[in-house]
Amino acid sequence: MRLTGSCYCKAVRFTVTAYAPAPYLRCYCSICRKTAGGGGFAINLGAKADTLEVEGVEHITMFHARIDGQESSGERRFCARCGSALWVFDPAWPDYVHPFASAIDTALPEPPEAVHMMLGSKAPWVRVDARPGEACHDTYPPQSLEDWHRAHNLLDTE
Ligand SMILES: [Zn+2]
Numbered sequence: 001m002r003l004t005g006s007c008y009c010k011a012v013r014f015t016v017t018a019y020a021p022a023p024y025l026r027c028y029c030s031i032c033r034k035t036a037g038g039g040g041f042a043i044n045l046g047a048k049a050d051t052l053e054v055e056g057v058e059h060i061t062m063f064h065a066r067i068d069g070q071e072s073s074g075e076r077r078f079c080a081r082c083g084s085a086l087w088v089f090d091p092a093w094p095d096y097v098h099p100f101a102s103a104i105d106t107a108l109p110e111p112p113e114a115v116h117m118m119l120g121s122k123a124p125w126v127r128v129d130a131r132p133g134e135a136c137h138d139t140y141p142p143q144s145l146e147d148w149h150r151a152h153n154l155l156d157t158e
């Protein structure tokens, strides 16, 4: 699914092809919450890195999160003008890029369920709106973005 995205101020615009476009995976970790998740969580999508086309690349900056005292190799890209979180790219997995659902302007498919991850890092004020039967994980879920999409017949193999 071809997606169009942008930051709030529109200095950065991008398109990318997502193999995992359903915004089902809610991450409550402190990095996502601080940078992209005002309601307590953020949602990452799965897309193909070699399909990413960017306008306004000069406005993008990035940082590396520190996880367990170590600098993560993941590059968290955001707009230096307005602060919008854009995507995460990790050179350790160069085929993939993970746009934040909040940066996408294309209408995304409504996911049939949500999966809640990194609840061990949740802020105490965050109410987890998990429906009965929805998976809740203190850390990472066992299913990858790709596995979940395949299991729900939502994997986009275009
Ligand atoms: Zn911006």
Ligand SMILES: [Zn+2]
Pocket: 027, 028, 029, 030, 031, 032, 033, 118
């Ligand atoms: Zn996170």
